[in-house]
Structure formats: structure tokens, C-alpha cells
Amino acid sequence: MTTVKEQRDKLVNLKKQAADRYIKGDMHGFHYAVSIFLATAILWICVHEMAQKNPIWAISSMVATSDPLMKNAMMFFRARMINAFVGCAVGLLFIAIGGSRLLMLPLAMAVTVLLSTYVIRISTMWRQAPITAAFVISAGIEHHSRLKGLSAGVTRMAEVLFGCVVGLAVAWLVSVIWPLPEPEVKT
Numbered sequence: 025m026t027t028v029k030e031q032r033d034k035l036v037n038l039k040k041q042a043a044d045r046y047i048k049g050d051m052h053g054f055h056y057a058v059s060i061f062l063a064t065a066i067l068w069i070c071v072h073e074m075a076q077k078n079p080i081w082a083i084s085s086m087v088a089t090s091d092p093l094m095k096n097a098m099m100f101f102r103a104r105m106i107n108a109f110v111g112c113a114v115g116l117l118f119i120a121i122g123g124s125r126l127l128m129l130p131l132a133m134a135v136t137v138l139l140s141t142y143v144i145r146i147s148t149m150w151r152q153a154p155i156t157a158a159f160v161i162s163a164g165i166e167h168h169s170r171l172k173g174l175s176a177g178v179t180r181m182a183e184v185l186f187g188c189v190v191g192l193a194v195a196w197l198v199s200v201i202w203p204l205p206e207p208e209v210k211t
Contacts, residue, residue, distance in 0.1 A: 067083050
């Protein structure tokens with residue numbers, strides 16, 4: 025006859041085996057989920073509640089720069105920041121010279137791709153440069169005014185950069201509180 029403690033231990037062991045069958049000992053997904061949860065909550069409070077802005081740009085940037093492994097998060101952060109600055113600079117330049125004409129959007133995106141590909145040459149997240157140019161210029165097109173477009177473009181860029189910083193900070197904090205082993209290299 026088994027004791028209550030033995031039955032409880034057996035049940036706990038069965039639950040652990042079931043969990044291991046699904047995650048195979050890899051906690052990176054849970055780690056990432058915790059980071060995304062915390063960073064999204066922080067961005068929602070800061071951008072939506074305090075600044076009264078839509079946090080979608082900040083949240084999407086946070087997701088793009090987050091990673092459970094700090095080495096990867098730093099690489100993504102650096103690449104995202106550089107490419108975002110390139111895209112923002114090109115977008116703001118095209119708003120300044122072209123105003124709200126629709127032709128400026130595809131032209132600025134093409135120029136940004138060429139700059140990112142042949143001048144900046146950061147292969148990680150290089151697509152972020154034309155994406156950033158697109159959302160900066162789209163702000164100018166929305167407002168039908170160079171000055172308002174420039175202001176809206178700078179605001180969106182600030183939200184993107186803030187999202188990147190929060191994503192990296194939360195990834196670092198979670199990695200300090202809950203360190204993960206480096207993934208095994210499969211041969």
C-alpha cells in the first residue's frame with residue numbers, strides 16, 4: 025500500500041515527465057514569454073497610459089530586439105538601432121524635401137535599401153531600415169504637412185527607440201534573475 029506522500033511524489037513526477045515531453049528541457053520559450061509579458065506591460069503603461077500614444081510601434085520594436093540570450097539581444101538591439109536611425113534619417117529627409125507626395129514613400133524605401141545594403145552593411149535586421157523609413161514617411165503623408173509630418177515621424181521614431189531600449193533592459197533583467205544555459209550546438 026502506498027502512502028499519500030508517495031502518491032503525491034508519483035503525480036508530481038508524471039507532471040514533470042509530461043512537461044519535459046513538450047518542452048524537452050528547453051525553457052527559452054518560457055523565458056522569452058516572461059520577457060515579452062513584462063516589456064509589453066511596461067510599454068503599455070509608459071506609452072499608452074502616461075504619454076497617451078498608441079504603443080504599437082514601441083511594442084513591435086521591443087519584440088524585434090528581445091531574445092532570451094543576451095548575446096543575441098545585444099546583436100539585435102545594435103542592428104535594430106543602426107538600421108532604425110538610417111531609415112529615420114532617410115524618411116525625415118524625404119519628408120523635408122518631398123512633403124506629403126505619395127511618390128516619396130517608394131523612392132525613400134528604395135534609397136534606404138541601397139544605403140542599408142551597400143553603405144551600412146549590417147546584415148542582421150537590415151530590413152528594418154526601409155520599414156522605419158516607411159512608417160516615418162507614412163506619418164508625413166497622413167498629416168499632409170511637412171512640419172506635422174516631421175513631428176509625427178520623430179515621435180514614431182522615439183517610440184521605436186524606446187521600445188528597443190525597454191526590450192533590451194527587460195531581457196537583461198530577466199536573464200539576471202533567471203539565467204538560462206547556452207543552447208547546445210547540434211552537430
